[in-house]
Amino acid sequence: MKAIFALFALLIGLPASAAQLTIELDHSSKTWQTADLLKHPQAQTVQIVDDVSYKRTMTYRAVPLALLLPGLKPESHLQAVALDGFAAELTAAPLLEKQGARAWLAVEDPAQPWPALADGKASAGPFYLVWTDPQAGHISPEQWPFQISGIKQLKTVAERFPALLPDPKLAADDPINQGFALFQKNCLACHRLNGAGDAQVGPDLNIPYNPTEYFGGDFLKRYIRDPQSLRHWPQAKMPAFAASVLPDGELDLLVGYLKHMAGRKQP
Structure with missing residues (x-):
């Protein structure tokens, strides 16, 4: 005992x-x-x-x-x-x-x-x-x-998740591929796209709709800059991406990739 x-x-x-x-x-x-x-x-x-x-x-x-x-x-x-x-x-x-x-x-x-x-x-x-x-x-x-x-x-994201890849005809330094690199750095930790990715936190960014399809004008950029300014609720997890972290030029490239992928949806 x-x-x-x-x-x-x-x-x-x-x-x-x-x-x-x-x-x-x-x-x-x-x-x-x-x-x-x-x-x-x-x-x-x-x-x-x-x-x-x-x-x-x-x-x-x-x-x-x-x-x-x-x-x-x-x-x-x-x-x-x-x-x-x-x-x-x-x-x-x-x-x-x-x-x-x-x-x-x-x-x-x-x-x-x-x-x-x-x-x-x-x-x-x-x-x-x-x-x-x-x-x-x-x-x-x-x-x-x-x-x-x-x-x-x-393995790299591109090797593991080909559904994330932009059109293979694009040059390596094309702005769309630059945006893809930024997507991997800033978005893939929380989001999937075309069902591809390992994250379980945020919604898929292409299925059923891409945010470039339902955010008009510059509202998507404003949302990325400060999510709580457009959708405010206490349980929100998405962080704000200030210009010091994601400069305007890089934000444009990121949105360009998302817009491109709206035309590359996969089941």
Whole structure:
């Protein structure tokens, strides 16, 4: 009986929010425990000004993400999957940078939990991809996935989801293909298109209708800039894309891709 009580005491003494993160690369796989990351020899305390998720300055215990991606090449492609179905598509090159915009894996300490993202919601933990000096790399809000449950190396979006591809007759540097690159960076984390994609958060952007078909004039651009200005409700999840993150020229390219894909619907 004493042994049972001792085991029970041990179990209830464990931190409820301790977690693990599996990073699957083509050449290796490693599962990190919260405690191991917090005591990682390269772990640092970093201050994030204007944190994308908390909308204020935050301080985290974090590890440079590049150190957790050994042997990864800049041209590789990763996907960070969150607990809520958010699937951030990430080109490896920015994650491996050691100067300018730098990626960090922030680790929530169960003994000092982060604040809730909003009333009735959980925190950004257990793991959160944050950036120092994000302006230097034009890092978008979709490159800040939180509540991460795993990171894995995958084939490129174009290889995995051909239904997203623009007309193959277009030149590689055509504005439509430039818009496709921006779609991958800014939209694919939450949305599918033609049923293609891994995200489970937002609606499909081509089936049954493309937003360029029901947003008249410049309303689609206004919506992307500030979703709450056109459709206001407390549960809205879509972030605003300021000009500092998505300049007007890039916004035009993104909308151009969407308009092009309205003519390439697939069942």
